[in-house]
Each structure stands twice: as C-alpha cells, then as structure tokens.
Amino acid sequence: MNTADITADDLIALVRAYNPKTNENQIRLAYEYGQQMHEGQFRHSGEPYFTHPVSVAAILTEQQLDDATIITALLHDTIEDTKASYSSVDEKFGHDVAELVDGVTKLTNLQLNSNETKQAENFRKLFMAMSKDLRVILVKLADRLHNMRTIKSMRPDKQIQKARETMDIYAPLAGRMGMQWMREELEDLAFRVLNPEGRQSIIRRFITLQRETGDVIQRITGDMRHELEKAGIEAEVFGRAKKPYSIWRKMQEKQQSFSRLSDIYGFRVITTSEDECYRALGTIHRRWRAVPGRFKDYISQPKTNGYRSIHTTVSGRDGKRVEVQIRTRQMHDVAESGVAAHWSYRDGVRSRNPFAVDPVKWVAQLTEQLDSEEDHEDFLEAVKLEMYADQVFCFTPKGEVVKLPRGATPIDFAYAIHTRIGSACVGAKIDGMRVPLWTRVKNGQSIEIITAQGQTPQATWLDIATTGKAKTAIRRSLRELDRARFVSLGRELARSAFEQMNKSATEKVLRTAARNLRLSSAEELLAQLGSAELTGQEVVQAVYPNLRPKPGEHVDRKRAVVGLEAGQSFDRSPCCQALPGERIVGITFRGQGVKIHTIDCERLSHYEDQPERWLDLRWHDGPHPAIxxxxxxxxxxxxxxxxxxxxxxxxxxxxxxxxxxxxxxxxxxxxxxxxxxxxxxxxxxxxxxxxxxxxxxxxxxxxxxxxxxxxxxxxx
Incomplete structure (x- = not known):
C-alpha cells in the first residue's frame, strides 16, 4: 500500500489486524484532527504534509504497538508546526498522548549534530526523554525512517546533514534498542546519500556474483531445510544477502576486497522451542564446518535489550562462509522489535513475551553510567561507546559474568569490576595465561586481574581502554596526579602575568578572579592556568577588565605596518608569526584584508604565480608594545x-x-x-x-x- 494513500479506515485496519480491541474512534479522531491541523502544509516533495505523520503511524503498526503510540505518530508534529497546543491535545486525547507528543516535539528541537559541548547536553536530554517513556524514541525513530525514505526531495546539503546525523545517532540508537532491521535500513539509506558510488559498486558486484554462482540463498536455504527435516526438527529457514552498508563496513574493517569477503549472506532458523535451537545447531554443524571463533550463545547470555539467539558461522565445500542465527519465534519477535516488544499487542491484549525487557529498567541501566560522567567530552564518548557496543561476555575467576563491548581489554574488565581494581591493575591472566594489558578479550574467557599496592593509572592506558567508564576513571586519576604540578605552574604563570601589569597575584586577587570566571576556588583557577585551559591574560582581565599595558611612546597596533592602503586591515599569519623588525610582505585576501608573512616564510611559495596579490610592507619605526x-x-x-x-x-x-x-x-x-x-x-x-x-x-x-x-x- 502506498503510504501517501492511507486513509483513516486503512490505518485502523492495520491496527485491528493485531489488536481487535483497538479504540477505532480515537484513532479516527486523531487522524481527522491531524489532517485538519496540517491543512495547507506541504512537504518538500509537494505532497500534503499529513502524508508524513500517517506514514510514521503505519511504520509503527508493523511493530504492533499500542493505540497511544499510533495516535502520537499521527499528532507528533502538531504542537510544533500547527496551531495545536499541549492543552488541546491533552483535552481531546488524554494526558498520556499529550505527554508523548510533547516529548517527541522536544526531541525534534534537539540539534544532535551541533558542537560537542551542546551535543553532549542534548544527548543528556535525549536519554532523559527515553527514561520518561521509551515510546517517544520509537515515534522519533519511525519519523526519521520515513524522512530518510523520502530524503531525495530535500536540498543536497540538508540530505548530507540528515544522513550523517542518522548514521551517527539514530541508526546506532535503533541497534542498541534491539531494532536491528531499522538500524540496517537507516544505515543503508544514509549510505545511499553519503557514498552513492560505494553503494552502487557493492550492488553491481552482487549482480555479477549472482550471475556467476546462481541463487546461493535459495540453494543453501533448501539444504538447511532438508537437513532439519531429516533430523525431525520443525523450523522455518530464511536467507538474505546482507545490506550494502553492512558489507561496505566489513570491507573497511577487514581491509578486504569484495571478492575476498566471505560472510556476505545471513540465514535465520526459527524453531518451536529453546531445546530445538540447540538441536538445530548440532544438525547444522554436522552438515557444515563451523568457523572457529565465530560462535556466540546469546540464549544463555542475553543482551541487555532482551536479544536472544545463537550465532554461528559455517563454511561449505566451496569455502564460502555464511552466518546462521538460530532462535525461537518469541526470541525472533524481540530480535525484530527490540525494546519495543514490551508494548506489542496480539489479539487485543499486550503480548506477554517472556524475553521482552522492561524498558524502565533497560533505560536506567543504560543511563546509570552515563550520568556519572563529569564533563561533556567524557559523557559524549561514553554515549557513543555505549550505543555502538557489540557485547562480549567474560568471567571472573569466581564465575561471575562481566559484559563488555567488543574490542575491550583487561583494563576495561578491571574497571568494570571496580574502579579501585582498575586503578591498581599491573597485569592480567586470560584463561590462566599472563597476557599484555592491550590484549582484546573474547567471549567466554576467564580473566584474572593482578593488582599491586601503590600502583596508579598510566597515561598510556587511555589508548588501551575502550569503555567510557574506564577512560573516565583513568582521566580523573591522571588529573588528580597532575593537579599539584599544574597548581604550582599556574601560580608562577599568575605571578608573571600580574607583574606585567604592576599588580600582585595575592590570594584575595586569585579568589576574586576565580569567582568572576565562575570557578570553584583559587586552586581550581591555578590548575586550569597551569594546564593551559586559561591564559594569564584572561585571569588578569577577570580582576582588572579595564587594565591594559601602558602604551607610553609605543607604536599603535593599528598603524604598526607601513605600506597598506587606506582602510586596509592586516593580520599576522600564524604560520610564521612575523615580529616587528623582521622583513615582511603582505598577501591580499578578498574580504579578509592583508595577511603578513616574513620574507622567508615557506607559505609564500603558494603565491609565486599571483604577483598582483603581493604588497611590499615594513614595520613602523619606533618601540612596539609586547603584544x-x-x-x-x-x-x-x-x-x-x-x-x-x-x-x-x-x-x-x-x-x-x-x-x-x-x-x-x-x-x-x-x-x-x-x-x-x-x-x-x-x-x-x-x-x-x-x-x-x-x-x-x-x-x-x-x-x-x-x-x-x-x-x-x-x-x-
């Protein structure tokens, strides 16, 4: 069905298919209200704007979500873009829907691709919205998916901005929530914008491969079904080629060409019970050779978002590798919907899937560590590491399970146990063997951390650690160790800066400067001065804002250079930092004035063929200020x-x-x-x-x- 042609009756039919007890009147009322509010508004494509919220609602019906979420999708742009208000939505559709629509509006206003400080703060707001009601994020993800499906109607620069934001934020967020199908589609839609040539090359190679080898998927699917039937296992088998972006990423990670890439096909075996999953695994391993190191059991060790499945990679006689995922129907529903499975409906009642996680607990677990980050940079790094995490499961010597992201090291393991253990780490044993601290841990390994009294974190650990928790703890310890040295250096810098102005850097003066710079103490000010986060001039100006070096007979900075035309401004180029007394030339720049270079600056070679831009200049005679x-x-x-x-x-x-x-x-x-x-x-x-x-x-x-x-x- 074309989403642009979906009527209220069509949408109600989509909901009724999985929820016969749906409140049809409320959905129809929301449809009509949204249509009325968006009357006269159009998308970049020229279509009526209301086709967008209807399409978002249709996407959410595929996840079999509750009425409140579907109604929110229909109304999600009304408060922001129309004359509708929070109170009017509350009055017509109830407090639950009004809160959800308001939450989506606030998320839409977040500029997640802005500078890092603001981006980190916006990520905090995003996670706060998630903690209140995860359905807000589900609507926002469906909103982004439809916008990416119709992105061609946007300006090219807007397409690139939205695609990057999708690749950096929304796709990994969908994956972290367990909605793998959405992550893959978002990534591929963004890939289509950001690297169309790369995507087309993958598709062309697929077509060539199919022409040479025939329909590999159909052949292997048939073989798997035959083997499972022989073993008396009732199961469905599906096969597919991996998405172009997924293949592109594997090529980049493994630095391999397409022809050398083996596991470009994936297969799913859906069984009737957990026992049958393990029987199916045995059957497949008897028929095809298992690839060492490519087995993961997420049934016995589920992911935090509820994902359960057995992953294995096997190779046939021709050496081609294929990835196989084995799970039950209920596990498959969670694998498709992720955290959204908590709200799924079947036959008019909330589906009681035993594998669906409690969204409140999931978000609390996700945000617990992120909230502990002290500064914006650490928080942003922790968020991105957490969202991109592909987990491995390791064991302490006592058999307790520790979850870490793929690529983690014993340093990450030590800090995951306790910050004190991490800081005192001097070595590690994996499965009883002593290993370097930069070793990458693997699934199922037993790790023992060796500690020593008096040990402190090393700066090199920042290059070894991968988790946000470990990096934050290491940085904090290093800052504390460096603090005394920075404070001492800062005191010298402060004394020198104030003496330049014939002032003294007394404790009272330093406390005043700290207060005016909104720092907690004079010691904090000195520490930042010593670590070059502040300059001496900034500290002086914080106390004496009007104090400047006495000019005396000094040459004024504005007329320091002779040879400029009337009204021409100049700047010293940072490449050579010309000083008064040196031979200089100027290079003219349209709208930027003149850039001053020393006569021997290497950069001047770039303008040898543009003599019309050169100016013969010299410094003004007389004493210059020390600026x-x-x-x-x-x-x-x-x-x-x-x-x-x-x-x-x-x-x-x-x-x-x-x-x-x-x-x-x-x-x-x-x-x-x-x-x-x-x-x-x-x-x-x-x-x-x-x-x-x-x-x-x-x-x-x-x-x-x-x-x-x-x-x-x-x-x-």
Missing part, C-alpha cells in the same frame, strides 16, 4: 620546579606567556610549545639565549608551521 606572539619549541628536563623557573625567566624579560601546550611527555624530558608575547625580533633574540642558559633546557628554537595558515589567523 606580538611568537611560539618557542622547548625540550626541558622533567625535574621539580624546572617549568616554574622558565616561566619566571620569561616574565623577568618583560614577555608574557599567552599559551602553553605539551607535545610529548617522557619520564626524563618534556617537549612543549610556549606562546609568548614580545615587542619585536630583538626581544626574541634576547629571550632565547637567556632560556638556553638554563641548565635543564636541552633544546630551544622558534616554532614555525606553514600548515597552520589553513587553520585561521591568530591575531597579533
């Missing part, structure tokens, strides 16, 4: 107080440290970049020998990077 940044590349000894002494020397030379970045930390040496604000090239030439004389400075040079020009301009 022109240059970056120093230092390698220094990792000793107590070394960095503090260097900061003091820079301050004593009347230069200001504006930024600081660690490039490499070794047990004996640090390599870092220090962005200092100077008067001119002579100021730089006097500063470098002063720092070279420091015994713990192994190397020092002026840092220049021609590639930085692409990243933008750091204003002088």
């Amino acid at each position: 022109y940044g240059a970056t120093l590349d230092l390698t220094i000894g990792n000793g107590a107080g070394v960095l503090g002494r260097i900061c003091t020397l820079i301050g004593q030379s009347s230069a200001n440290i504006a930024d600081l970045e660690f490039l490499d930390r070794k047990p004996d040496f640090y390599r870092l970049l220090i962005y200092v604000e100077l008067r001119d090239i002579a100021h730089l030439h006097s500063l470098i020998p002063m720092l070279e004389a420091e015994s713990e400075v192994a190397e020092i040079s002026r840092y220049r990077n021609p590639d930085l020009f692409k990243a933008g301009t750091k204003d002088a």
Whole structure:
C-alpha cells in the first residue's frame, strides 16, 4: 500500500489486524484532527504534509504497538508546526498522548549534530526523554525512517546533514534498542546519500556474483531445510544477502576486497522451542564446518535489550562462509522489535513475551553510567561507546559474568569490576595465561586481574581502554596526579602575568578572579592556568577588565605596518608569526584584508604565480608594545620546579606567556610549545639565549608551521 494513500479506515485496519480491541474512534479522531491541523502544509516533495505523520503511524503498526503510540505518530508534529497546543491535545486525547507528543516535539528541537559541548547536553536530554517513556524514541525513530525514505526531495546539503546525523545517532540508537532491521535500513539509506558510488559498486558486484554462482540463498536455504527435516526438527529457514552498508563496513574493517569477503549472506532458523535451537545447531554443524571463533550463545547470555539467539558461522565445500542465527519465534519477535516488544499487542491484549525487557529498567541501566560522567567530552564518548557496543561476555575467576563491548581489554574488565581494581591493575591472566594489558578479550574467557599496592593509572592506558567508564576513571586519576604540578605552574604563570601589569597575584586577587570566571576556588583557577585551559591574560582581565599595558611612546597596533592602503586591515599569519623588525610582505585576501608573512616564510611559495596579490610592507619605526606572539619549541628536563623557573625567566624579560601546550611527555624530558608575547625580533633574540642558559633546557628554537595558515589567523 502506498503510504501517501492511507486513509483513516486503512490505518485502523492495520491496527485491528493485531489488536481487535483497538479504540477505532480515537484513532479516527486523531487522524481527522491531524489532517485538519496540517491543512495547507506541504512537504518538500509537494505532497500534503499529513502524508508524513500517517506514514510514521503505519511504520509503527508493523511493530504492533499500542493505540497511544499510533495516535502520537499521527499528532507528533502538531504542537510544533500547527496551531495545536499541549492543552488541546491533552483535552481531546488524554494526558498520556499529550505527554508523548510533547516529548517527541522536544526531541525534534534537539540539534544532535551541533558542537560537542551542546551535543553532549542534548544527548543528556535525549536519554532523559527515553527514561520518561521509551515510546517517544520509537515515534522519533519511525519519523526519521520515513524522512530518510523520502530524503531525495530535500536540498543536497540538508540530505548530507540528515544522513550523517542518522548514521551517527539514530541508526546506532535503533541497534542498541534491539531494532536491528531499522538500524540496517537507516544505515543503508544514509549510505545511499553519503557514498552513492560505494553503494552502487557493492550492488553491481552482487549482480555479477549472482550471475556467476546462481541463487546461493535459495540453494543453501533448501539444504538447511532438508537437513532439519531429516533430523525431525520443525523450523522455518530464511536467507538474505546482507545490506550494502553492512558489507561496505566489513570491507573497511577487514581491509578486504569484495571478492575476498566471505560472510556476505545471513540465514535465520526459527524453531518451536529453546531445546530445538540447540538441536538445530548440532544438525547444522554436522552438515557444515563451523568457523572457529565465530560462535556466540546469546540464549544463555542475553543482551541487555532482551536479544536472544545463537550465532554461528559455517563454511561449505566451496569455502564460502555464511552466518546462521538460530532462535525461537518469541526470541525472533524481540530480535525484530527490540525494546519495543514490551508494548506489542496480539489479539487485543499486550503480548506477554517472556524475553521482552522492561524498558524502565533497560533505560536506567543504560543511563546509570552515563550520568556519572563529569564533563561533556567524557559523557559524549561514553554515549557513543555505549550505543555502538557489540557485547562480549567474560568471567571472573569466581564465575561471575562481566559484559563488555567488543574490542575491550583487561583494563576495561578491571574497571568494570571496580574502579579501585582498575586503578591498581599491573597485569592480567586470560584463561590462566599472563597476557599484555592491550590484549582484546573474547567471549567466554576467564580473566584474572593482578593488582599491586601503590600502583596508579598510566597515561598510556587511555589508548588501551575502550569503555567510557574506564577512560573516565583513568582521566580523573591522571588529573588528580597532575593537579599539584599544574597548581604550582599556574601560580608562577599568575605571578608573571600580574607583574606585567604592576599588580600582585595575592590570594584575595586569585579568589576574586576565580569567582568572576565562575570557578570553584583559587586552586581550581591555578590548575586550569597551569594546564593551559586559561591564559594569564584572561585571569588578569577577570580582576582588572579595564587594565591594559601602558602604551607610553609605543607604536599603535593599528598603524604598526607601513605600506597598506587606506582602510586596509592586516593580520599576522600564524604560520610564521612575523615580529616587528623582521622583513615582511603582505598577501591580499578578498574580504579578509592583508595577511603578513616574513620574507622567508615557506607559505609564500603558494603565491609565486599571483604577483598582483603581493604588497611590499615594513614595520613602523619606533618601540612596539609586547603584544606580538611568537611560539618557542622547548625540550626541558622533567625535574621539580624546572617549568616554574622558565616561566619566571620569561616574565623577568618583560614577555608574557599567552599559551602553553605539551607535545610529548617522557619520564626524563618534556617537549612543549610556549606562546609568548614580545615587542619585536630583538626581544626574541634576547629571550632565547637567556632560556638556553638554563641548565635543564636541552633544546630551544622558534616554532614555525606553514600548515597552520589553513587553520585561521591568530591575531597579533
């Protein structure tokens, strides 16, 4: 049936097919109300807008959902896009439906593809909406599915934005909820937009393969049915080729060509009981050779979303591998609907599927860890790791089961048991054998964690750990270990910054700066200053917003360069960071003024064939203020107080440290970049020998990077 032609009677018939006791009057009323509210509105395709909510409702009938969810689908855009209000929906359809429609409206307004800080906060709101009523997410997923099915009518840039959002957020969320069919369709629809050539190449290769080998699916399905009938097992067998995106992803992960990819077909065996599942497994393994390491028993160890099935991969005489999933009809219903199976109806009553999970408990379990994340970056990482997780099940030495995402290591296992165990970890044994901490754990392995008193997390563990819980705990410990060092360094930077303004960095001044910057304490301010999250200038401005370096007879920054035309503005290019006193040229940019380069800047080679854009410039004679940044590349000894002494020397030379970045930390040496604000090239030439004389400075040079020009301009 064409969803654009679905009438109220058609929709009611779809619901009545699985729920004869449906409230037909309410569904008809919702249909008519939604149609009335959206009157005169049209989609990008030119169709009446109401065809969209009707199509969303039809998608949800395929999951046999309750009346409230179907009515919500019909009304899900009314509060946002029409004159309908929460109170009017509440009055006509009840509080339950009004809350659901309001929840979908709020989700629609979330910009999940925005910058990371805002994205993390929106993810929190998304999970809050899920925790109130998971049906809100079911409607939103069906809404996104229909929008992706009809995406061709949108502008190309909008198509790409929606496809990326679908691939990053909605598809993995559907998979995490156990709705694998929806995840696969969403991924493939997004793949069609993001990489049409890649998708077409997969389809062409499939056609070629079918021409060469015939209908492999029909042949293997027939063989499986024959073997199961011989064994007296009553079962249905279905086969299918995997979706183009699924195959593309396998090719990327395994770095294999299509011709070398083996398991591109999947088969499902639906039996009448759990016992028959294991009998069917034995029958299939007797007929075809099992592939080692490709067996998973999700019946004895179900996924958190209720998924139960036996997975095995077998190969035939021709060496072609096929994946086989074996489960009962009830398990299959949960595998198709996932968490949504909780609301499924059969014959007018809520279907009592023993394998369907309680959505409230599922969301609580999912959000428990995510709520513990302290900062936005950690939360966002934890969400994405959790949503993409494909679980493995490992055992403690006492036989307790620990669930981890695929690719997890013993470090993740240790932190999953307890943060204290993870932090004290010095080694691990898998099935009794000592293994490196970066080893990837596999299903069914027994893992023993070896701990030692006094052990603390290592920075290298961040590259080994995969779970959000482990990464967050490691970062927190490393921050605590670094905090004392950062506070000490921050105190030196603060003293230097305030002395530049003839002020003192007293405790009272630091507390005032912390309060104005909305930080919890002066110590927190110093820690952020020492870790380069804040600059000395920002701290000074927090206390003395109107305080600026006294200009005296200094050359004004706006007229520091001679040779510009009237009204032309200039910026120093970050690739070479030209200083007063150096020979310079300017390159003109339409709408961006002039970019200043030193005469020996490597970047200038890019403009050799455009002489009309070159300007012959020079710095204004006279003293300049210490506001022109240059970056120093230092390698220094990792000793107590070394960095503090260097900061003091820079301050004593009347230069200001504006930024600081660690490039490499070794047990004996640090390599870092220090962005200092100077008067001119002579100021730089006097500063470098002063720092070279420091015994713990192994190397020092002026840092220049021609590639930085692409990243933008750091204003002088």
